[in-house]
Amino acid sequence: MELKMTLEELRVFLDREFPQVAEDFVLEDLGEMRIRVRLRVNERHLRPGGTVSGPSMFALADVSVYLATLAMIGPQALAVTTGCSIDFMRKPQAGADLIAEARILKLGRVLVVGDVLIHSRGVEAPVARASMTYSIPPAGQAG
Amino acid sequence: MELKMTLEELRVFLDREFPQVAEDFVLEDLGEMRIRVRLRVNERHLRPGGTVSGPSMFALADVSVYLATLAMIGPQALAVTTGCSIDFMRKPQAGADLIAEARILKLGRVLVVGDVLIHSRGVEAPVARASMTYSIPPAGQAG
Amino acid sequence: MELKMTLEELRVFLDREFPQVAEDFVLEDLGEMRIRVRLRVNERHLRPGGTVSGPSMFALADVSVYLATLAMIGPQALAVTTGCSIDFMRKPQAGADLIAEARILKLGRVLVVGDVLIHSRGVEAPVARASMTYSIPPAGQAG
Amino acid sequence: MELKMTLEELRVFLDREFPQVAEDFVLEDLGEMRIRVRLRVNERHLRPGGTVSGPSMFALADVSVYLATLAMIGPQALAVTTGCSIDFMRKPQAGADLIAEARILKLGRVLVVGDVLIHSRGVEAPVARASMTYSIPPAGQAG
Numbered sequence: 001m002e003l004k005m006t007l008e009e010l011r012v013f014l015d016r017e018f019p020q021v022a023e024d025f026v027l028e029d030l031g032e033m034r035i036r037v038r039l040r041v042n043e044r045h046l047r048p049g050g051t052v053s054g055p056s057m058f059a060l061a062d063v064s065v066y067l068a069t070l071a072m073i074g075p076q077a078l079a080v081t082t083g084c085s086i087d088f089m090r091k092p093q094a095g096a097d098l099i100a101e102a103r104i105l106k107l108g109r110v111l112v113v114g115d116v117l118i119h120s121r122g123v124e125a126p127v128a129r130a131s132m133t134y135s136i137p138p139a140g141q142a143g
Numbered sequence: 144m145e146l147k148m149t150l151e152e153l154r155v156f157l158d159r160e161f162p163q164v165a166e167d168f169v170l171e172d173l174g175e176m177r178i179r180v181r182l183r184v185n186e187r188h189l190r191p192g193g194t195v196s197g198p199s200m201f202a203l204a205d206v207s208v209y210l211a212t213l214a215m216i217g218p219q220a221l222a223v224t225t226g227c228s229i230d231f232m233r234k235p236q237a238g239a240d241l242i243a244e245a246r247i248l249k250l251g252r253v254l255v256v257g258d259v260l261i262h263s264r265g266v267e268a269p270v271a272r273a274s275m276t277y278s279i280p281p282a283g284q285a286g
Numbered sequence: 287m288e289l290k291m292t293l294e295e296l297r298v299f300l301d302r303e304f305p306q307v308a309e310d311f312v313l314e315d316l317g318e319m320r321i322r323v324r325l326r327v328n329e330r331h332l333r334p335g336g337t338v339s340g341p342s343m344f345a346l347a348d349v350s351v352y353l354a355t356l357a358m359i360g361p362q363a364l365a366v367t368t369g370c371s372i373d374f375m376r377k378p379q380a381g382a383d384l385i386a387e388a389r390i391l392k393l394g395r396v397l398v399v400g401d402v403l404i405h406s407r408g409v410e411a412p413v414a415r416a417s418m419t420y421s422i423p424p425a426g427q428a429g
Numbered sequence: 430m431e432l433k434m435t436l437e438e439l440r441v442f443l444d445r446e447f448p449q450v451a452e453d454f455v456l457e458d459l460g461e462m463r464i465r466v467r468l469r470v471n472e473r474h475l476r477p478g479g480t481v482s483g484p485s486m487f488a489l490a491d492v493s494v495y496l497a498t499l500a501m502i503g504p505q506a507l508a509v510t511t512g513c514s515i516d517f518m519r520k521p522q523a524g525a526d527l528i529a530e531a532r533i534l535k536l537g538r539v540l541v542v543g544d545v546l547i548h549s550r551g552v553e554a555p556v557a558r559a560s561m562t563y564s565i566p567p568a569g570q571a572g
Contacts, residue, residue, distance in 0.1 A: 017191055048160055054224050055202040062197055081197050082397060083419060085228040085371050085514035087542045087560060089535040105546075105555055106518040110396060111368060111421060113516045115544070115558060117534075126534055129544060129560060131516060133369065133419075135397060225540060226562065228371035228514050230399045230417060232392035248403075248412055249375035253539060254511060254564060256373045258401070258415060260391075269391055272401060272417060274373060276512060276562075278540060303477055334446055340491055340510050345484040367483050371514040 001032055004074040010067050013075050025063055034103040035068040041097050050094035057118055061130035064102035065114035069134060072107055079112060079134040086130040093120035110136055144175055147217040153210050156218050168206055178211040182241040193237035200261055204273035207245035208257035212277060215250055222255060222277040229273040236263035253279055287318055290360040296353050299361050311349055320389040321354040327383050336380035343404055347416035350388035351400035355420060358393055365398060365420040372416040379406035396422055430461055433503040439496050442504050454492055463532040464497040470526050479523035486547055490559035493531035494543035498563060501536055508541060508563040515559040522549035539565055
């Protein structure tokens with residue numbers, strides 16, 4: 001399958017549609033059915049002890065699979081997150097950015113399923129894994 | 144089972160341990176194995192279209208079961224979130240706070256499991272459901 | 287909302303469509319958006335030590351929300367299970383049947399979400415909780 | 430890390446501990462933190478239309494991560510399944526066995542997390558994905 005958006009087009013989309021959070025994310029690499037996104041960890045993402053908060057990791061997983069989906073289907077169809085299951089496995093490295101490696105496992109007309117592994121930059125062992133599901137509104141109902 | 148902390152003590156704990164987010168949450172009602180928490184929805188929680196973001200709902204579910212757990216076991220044992228599964232079912236009401244009704248289903252020595260229903264204030268139909276799991280570190284290892 | 291099927295009609299449907307497993311389940315009580323189903327525990331469901339197997343509990347949760355959905359939308363639309371998240375919390379009572387209390391949290395045109403609490407007959411503390419999601423095929427595409 | 434059990438030892442363990450279901454599973458390949466297991470699909474696993482049942486796929490995912498865990502920690506510590514989240518993505522190929530590729534993402538002293546991709550033999554696109562969590566009883570309490 002062909003990509004319908006480039007990394008640069010995803011970047012512009014993110015800046016325009018999600019201005020509150022767009023600057024947190026660096027879109028590092030894009031391929032067919034997959035993307036790598038980095039969370040620029042800052043004060044707002046931290047919990048006592050220097051660990052990255054659960055909601056920040058959830059947001060990273062969600063953005064990653066969402067953008068990988070848009071890259072495949074184009075920006076006109078606004079996917080809606082319908083479900084997430086996430087396991088927190090290790091404490092993130094203090095002071096390190098987080099990297100999400102996301103892939104799409106099913107790209108249906110109605111449902112999209114993806115999964116994500118998150119690790120601290122420079123550390124191989126994953127800190128979290130997530131699976132995400134999205135619903136695609138019927139054509140003509142989007143936006 | 145007896146509660147080991149009051150709503151007021153949970154409030155003080157939240158303000159001290161999670162100052163970045165404490166003001167977002169209103170602890171409304173506490174009982175044995177359950178709590179009701181309100182998310183004061185503001186700009187930071189919103190997505191385009193006025194809907195509350197997924198990470199904000201995740202944070203509400205997590206805080207709720209976490210505090211219900213602390214109320215039962217006391218503040219010395221710092222529970223760690225190990226897993227979450229969440230279904231987003233409806234669009235939250237624009238401009239309305241979110242209410243989480245959380246209950247603990249299992250309070251083990253090592254593992255805690257709870258679930259949460261979230262609805263918009265004044266609307267009965269739930270916008271999300273979540274189940275949360277926590278690991279309790281062995282006594283003597285906590286913070 | 288009105289029920290489109292009675293307990294007796296669900297029973298006939300189950301016997302006809304799922305003859306391999308139908309006799310395992312007793313449909314005990316049906317209401318709007320909810321059902322209670324009992325698993326007749328026998329040799330086939332057991333693991334060493336007399337505990338009921340995980341797959342048997344999964345099957346009970348799945349059948350319960352599935353039937354509660356059919357009761358609301360009628361038998362013509364064949365729902366497909368798209369996701370399940372389940373927490374196993376306690377060891378079931380040896381020799382006791384399992385009871386599932388299922389409710390539907392969202393009955394959409396395309397997606398259905400329900401949750402289930404399972405306990406051993408005669409014991410209040412739940413042995414498992416599950417949330418189930420189903421996709422409803424567009425009218426005209428069913429079976 | 431070194432494997433503490435061979436494929437042959439896992440085979441013997443499965444036959445002895447789970448005689449009711451052992452013959453359903455072929456242990457195909459074992460490595461550090463991963464295993465490949467095949468479900469020999471037969472009448473008992475099927476639903477109307479020739480599709481493999483959800484509980485059968487759950488059982489395959491559970492057995493796979495369980496055996497991969499035992500291979501790493503040895504047979505003395507009996508892991509207990511505490512949670513599962515599963516997405517059903519495609520209809521399995523009629524008449525084809527199912528292959529599970531499982532890997533362990535976290536092997537802690539207390540908690541184990543693994544994930545699994547399941548596909549029909551000879552078809553690359555996955556029919557299901559699952560994540561599984563296990564609790565390891567403290568040494569001395571097992572069996």
